[in-house]
Structures are given as C-alpha cells and as structure tokens.
Amino acid sequence: MNARRAIPLCTSLLVTALAGCSTANTRAPVVGAYQDLRRGPMLPVERTVTNFDDALRCMDGLLETYGAQASILVENIDDKTQKVPAGTTDMFITAMSQMTRRSRAIRTVAFGDDTKNLSSYMLQSNSLAAFQPELIPTYAVRGSITQFDDNLAKKTADAGATLGIASKNFFGFGASKSSSVNLIGLDLAALRTSDFSVVPGVNARNTAAVLQEGKGLDGEAAVSKLGVNFMTSFSKSDGKSVAVRNLVELSAIELIGKLNKVPYWRCLGIDSKQADVAAEIEDWHNGMGGAEKLAFFVRHLTTLGLIPDDGKPTDPARFKLAYQAYVEALGIEYSGQFSLDVLRAHFDADQAKVGELAAARMQGLAATQLGLAITVVPRDGGEQVGFRIDPTAKTHLYCFLRDEGGAIARVYPNRWQRDAAVAPGTALDLPPPGTFRITPHAQAPQVLRCYTSPDSLAGKLPRALAGPDLTPIRGVDSIDALDARFAALGAPLARIAIDFHGRGAGLVANRLEN
Template identity: 35%
Template sequence: MARWKGRITLGTKRGVAAALLLLGACHPRPETSFDAQQPRTAAVRNIGNFSESLRCMDDLLAAHGKRDIYITTAGIPDATGLIAAGTKEMFISAVSRMAAKSGGFRFVDYDITQLDVQILSELVGLRQDFVAPSYYIRGAITQLDSNVLSSSQSAGISLARLDLGVSSDQVVSVISMDLNAARLVTRQILPGISASNSIAVVRSGRGADVGGLIGKAGVSFSVSLDKSEGFAQAVRNLVELSTIEVLGKLARVPYWECLSIEPTNPAFRTEARQWFDLMGPEERRRFTEAALLRTGYATNGGDITPAVARYQADHDLVPSGRVDFELYYRLLASDPDRARGTRPAAVPAAAVAEPIVPLPPAAVPAAPRLTLTTARGARPSFRVGDAMVVQARPTADAYLYCYYQDGTGEISRIHPNRFQPDALVPAGRDVAVPPASGAFAIRFDRPGQEQVACLAADREVGLLLPEALKRQDLEPLPVRSLDEIAARFRGMAGVRVEDARLPIEVTR
C-alpha cells in the first residue's frame, strides 16, 4: 500500500480553510447535513386486496385447531414468459400472514425439484431445526391474453373559429394462475386440492386508470391496481386468492367465509359434501365432538348424541342426534367467535318445534388396537451393532406416538419425527420406524434390556401433551419410565389410548 509523505504547505492550508468557510456559508449547521439528505418519502407496506382475507384465515385456522402443517414450493413460474414478478416470495408472504397467530402452516424453504427427501436428509443430518414438509405446492401463471378486448370512442366538433375533439379507449388483458397441492414423499397430486383463478386487468385510455376484476363461483372481486405496475399487482392478488383457496382446501376449513361468499353458495356446498363423504364414521364423530366442545355444547368424553341434538335444535336443523351432512356443514361454518364464548343456554323443550326423538345411547368406541413387531418377531433378540426397524399397525385410524428406552434408561421419541411428521396412521397400514429412506437408524451399542412403547390415540394430542413430552424427537426426555409417559397420555380427558410394548434383548 502506498503512503503519502511530506507536509501541507501554507498555501494548501489556506485553500482548505476557504473551502470550509464556503461549506459553512452553504450550511450554517454542518451537524444537520446528514438529516437534511434523508429520503422525504416514507416506505409503505404493500397491502393486497386480500390482506384482510389472509388475517381471517389465520383466525379460522386457529378456531378449527389446525396447526403445524408443513409445506414447501419450488416457486410459481410464469409459463407465458411475459410477466416478471416474484411469485414465490408473494406466496411465502401470504402463508406468513395466514399463519401469524395460528401457526396453521409452516413453510420449509428448499427446492423439491433438486433434492428428494432421502438426499435432503443425508445433507442436513439430524439437525434440530429441520422438519420435512408433508406437502408441496406447485403451479404457474398459465395464461396471459393481452388486449383481448379493445374499444375506442371519439367525438369532435368543428366551428368557424374553433375545433374541439375528445377520445377515450379501454384495453382488457386476462391473467390466469393455477395452483395444486401434492404429497412430498409420493409426489402424487391431491385430487380436488387446487385453485384456478383469472383476473381481468382493465386500462382506461386517459392513462391514469387501471383496475381489475376476479370472478369466483358467481362472485366478482373488484381489485385496485397501481397504474404503473398493473400486471405485477394483479399477480399478487391472484397469488393471495389462490393461496387462500388451495390451503383452505388442504386444511379443510371453510375458507369461502374469508372471501365474503355466502355459505349457501352451491359450489362450496358441493366441495364440503366431498369432504364429508371422504370421512369415515369415526373421523366424522371426532370432528363433531371437537366442534361441539369449541362451541360449548359438549364436554370431554361420553356420549355426544344429546349435545348433537341440542345444537341441531338451536340452529334450525332436525334434532335427530345423528351426525349428517347438514350438521357437518353448519359446524364447519360456525362462527369462530363462539369458540371464545360460553356454552349457550339450553332451549326450553316448549320452544322446539319438533320433539327430540330419544335415541339409544351409542356405545363408546374402543381405543384403536395396536400391534408392534420387527423382522425378528414381537420379542426380538439382537447383537451389538445390529440395527432395528419397528413395524406398527393400528386396527383403526390412529395417531401414533412411539418412544424408545435404551439400556441406560434414557427415553426419546422416535415417532412422529422430523422425517415422519404426520402422526396419523390409517387403519390396517404398517408404518416403519425408522422410515425406509434411511434418514436415521436405531443401532445397538451395548448389551442389555431395551424397550419400545407405542401409544395409539383416537385423536391428535400433540398440542395437549405436557411440555416435558414436547421436546425435539430423538432427544432425551425428562421422564423416568415409559409407564410415566403412558400415564400422561391416559390422563388426558376424552382421549382413548392403546399402549403396546416391544421388549428387546441385546447380546454380544
């Protein structure tokens, strides 16, 4: 590095002093010069036309108990090649606003087109902050029809000493977007979990007016667009609307309420009917019981038939006490604010137009039965250095939680885990722990007696577990025995639990 040598001469010093005097004359208070150069236009947050709808979705997800649905996307490209907009970031922003309080959705940022789950697991190892997403969203800007409609009007008048003329024109362009949801592990697109929306961008001829119109299920949304960036803002509105729709379908919540669409709209009744038909009797009962608890009509445990009948009578439904589609649709679209209220007063019998027909009490369903085994049977023996895979199979749909106790007595949760985040296991289906992808292994390093305990619950209890059991998977838990864990599961009111154990002998 070169260094200057020498000194400032008298003439140079005088020149510097003169320059300082001139600066002082231009700015009498030099210490304020930095403030004087600050930008005079304040930053403004970009607010889309569906910002309120995203906040409504946040409340809706919380009211329906939807939480920790892990998703990702590789982006929403422009298949037309004519619009430049950051659609992936728009999608992430929409998901963030939708889950700010509820935590309904968690976005995991990695490119599913470059890495599959097994390779990704090998790269990231067993990091505590990684959870593999269950679903991914794919889609594109699929259509841009510029100038699909163009109109022009003009008029003029000519006088002896004066000529007048006026003109106006209008240009309409159509932008379309399609989104779909798929399971990450199988890469299978989920039927019916999709959104397809179009916006008509209208530019008026005076050069100052830009507007937009989205049609959905017989309802039109008028949206405001910036006159200089009409297409980009139109795409943001499409992203927000499509995100509400596709994630609302994925979570099975009445998202149309957040779009101010009446629940009597036949398009959405048909959609809800499909959800109802896909549910089994036990899933319908669990949904109904949770909704009645939320609205204050039922308490934990016991027969819900009287609570169903009371709710039906209070909401102008036939008070049969049975779980039918009309009850499901009314509970699905129930006001989330009632979840924060108290139980409504019972309606006097005289006020009920149709008497409640007494029904025989329904038998309380038993807890899902559960079997555990390995490739070496239900009472396996292994040698030091061997690896083990546990196969669990419930007889009914169940939420499965498995814990492993090693020879030292240390206990950790092995299912669900960051590579198998979904606790729900369908009836009669085997689930392998660890998964076949080889994400992690259970390998024995010393002789002794070890054990695996799996608990099959008839409902999702992850949020109800005590804090001691909510630690990261594969990490030691502050409990003394597997019996203590089972006792805490059984201590949750209204939850039916099956406990299955797998004793393991490890020899040299």
C-alpha cells in the first residue's frame, strides 16, 4: 500500500477508536461505587449541596418570627486536611451576615488570628470598648474541615497511538476520559463562653460529594521544517471551594437553627415528620428543663405581643392566660403543661395566623378568668351608694361612673386609691370611707363600668382617660365610647357594669350584660 494513502486511512481508524474512548461512560460506574460506599462508615445524614441563598433569607425571617436573640464569637474554621485551601471562616461570617439582614437576631463577633491589625489599632487608640464584659458573646462557634477523601471512587478510560512515517515526519493522537468522587466533611459546634463547655446537640456535621469529570483530546503533529503543537481539552467539575461554601452555608443554617430552637428544616425543604427532624424536636423537648421551657415560651409569646415587652418580670397570671390562649389557638387542648405535642404544633404553625387567633382567644379567656364580684352596698339609709369589689384573680382595675346626666368620670384609681393593682381575697370599697360620695338619682339610671386586665395600663391609657379623677371626660359621652377606647388598647380585658337608681328602700341595682 502506498504510504501517502495509508496515513489518512490509519488516522481515520484511530480517530474512530478514540471517539469510542471519549464516549465511554465513566460517570455511571463511579456514581454507583459512591452509592455503595455511602452505605458504609460515613456520616449518617447526607444532603444534596446546591445553593443556599434562599435558605439563608428564609432563616432571617424565621429568626425574626420566633424572636430569636443570641451573640456568637466565630473562631478560625481551618482545613485540618490541608487539601481544601478555602476561606472557610470568612464564608461562615458572610453566611451569618446574610442570615440576619432584617432580623438582626444574631450578633456575630469575628475575632481570630486575622484580626490582629484591628486589635492592634484599637489598643494603640486606647479603645477597649469591644472588650467590655457585657459585650462578651454568649457562645463561640468552632470547627474545621475534618474530612477529605480523595478519589473515593474513580474510573478512567484512555487510548493513544503514534504513527511514524519517516524520521522527520510523524503523527500522534490520544484521548482520555475520567470521573472521580471526592468527599469533603465539615464539622461545627457551639461552646458556652462562660466555661468553654460544649452546648449539647448544637452542632452541624455535613459532607459534600464532589464529582469531577474530565475528558480531552491532545495531539501533536510534525512536518518537515514545520512543527505544529495542537492540543484541545476541556474539563467539567464541581469546584471544591464552591462545595465548601455550600457546606458552610448549610452548616450555619443548621447550627443557628439548633442554637435558637427555630424550625430551620423548613428552609431546607424538609418536613417536620421526617424521622431525623421528629427526633430532634423530641430531643429539644426532653433536653429543656422547666425553667428553660418557660423562658422559651415567654420569649415567643412576647414576640407575638401576647405578653407586654416592658422590661419587667413576666406576671404569672398574664403568662398563664397568654399560654393557654396560644395552646388553644394551635388546636391543642390546654393542660397547663409544656408538652411535646405543643412543641411540635408550635414549629408547624403559621405564626402570623396563630398570633391573631391567640389574641382573640385571650379576650374570651380574660372575660372568664379575670372577672369581678361587685356587691352594691347602700349607705346612709340608701341615700348614698357604695360598691364592694372582690377580684377573682390578681389583676389591674379601672372603674368609671356615668352619672344621670350622661357625664363619665374615672372613680378608680383615684387620689385616695392610686394603685390599679388588686389581689384576690382583698375586698375593695369604692368609694373609700370618708372620701367622695356616689348619690343615686331617684329615677335616672347611673352606671358603674369596671375593666380588669392582667397588664398595667399605666402609660397606655389615652390622655383623656388618664386625666384627673372624678372629672367629666371630654370626648367620651357613652359607655360604648368608653368600651371602644379600652378595646383599642389591644390588652386582654374583662369588664362588668352595674346599673342603679332610686333611693332608700327604692334603690335598685342590676348587673348589665357585656
């Protein structure tokens, strides 16, 4: 065969063979091998690593909805394997910044080896504000890239050939394709800064499988007095640094969710009935003591506005009322306990809707639990009238009198009885002896209207209602108008009204329906 004719023919056959090599399926065997390895001694929970921008924004909303508040110090998150040179600590700080854009729920302090310049500057400027005891974060986050399994599964297919025609003229060609799986693991945990103890259950351990594929053609040809190098290649892979960033963002969501006990799994598209999530909720319930559960629900009920956020200790009666209303709004029978069923429903519920239902339910509960027993007490042979008020619970009392002409004035609290707070078992006389008088009209009815609330309404009452006692209130000319002013406060209330008229033996008093 002529040599010149043989070269194109051989080249054609060679390219055909190499094309078969380049289309060889190396991916399927590698993925299959990896799936087999997953059943071995690896981390128990595997997640598909994608993009977590939406999940971080979702967490921001959850932290705000559930009233989360915490402060953390971020320690250096290093690569213990020395195989993934990525800025893991900075990735975590960035994730925290994204996670708190609106809620401002987590105060994140970055203090590590790479803050020496800032620390030195502050010391030289004699500024120690950042090191005050009250600013010390409650928790510290530590961790590292703890695992990098290189070529956990690998498959390669290649071929090549060289044809020499003469001493100065030759032709060579080669092709290859390979697939491999690398496994990257990240572990994070939270520590209490007060004693460096590990916070039980507040951790994140996640792995990412990075599938790398490469295929290329390289060739080299030389002709007399002219050498030509020809090479074309391309590769497709998930970068290791991208995988690490996704691991960091996922782990930040999980860690902060566990630290604040918010349903972070929602942001990952996981149902609360999934076995791992259900077990975690049960762990949270069993791991919290009574005081911690109380603080947990006080925080949330305050966020919903069911408990006043006034910086004062929570009144037990108000908490009981708010908690019962919240539990019943969740659709659970109230037992007075912090049960597992309540906690599960708490995480599943739409908090905006439940908050509205609970606020309405509180009004109904207040009417039954914060009632008053009011007895009409004739004085001076019926020429004057008094009232004995017996509260059925610790509450705050506000009473108004509508006289026979329709004018309305506040009669309690008054200049002799300034404290609105009243306790059960302590009868209250109104008016107090030796002060002012309430004289019934012979025919025109008068009305005593009283309101009770577990909250102090001092500072919340409109100026007209909080003005001088025993003085007609401008702009309030009926009991209905008075009711509207109190309803606008948004506080849980019970109310009672006594209608009375006549003197002496003809004194008549009736309790009015609400």
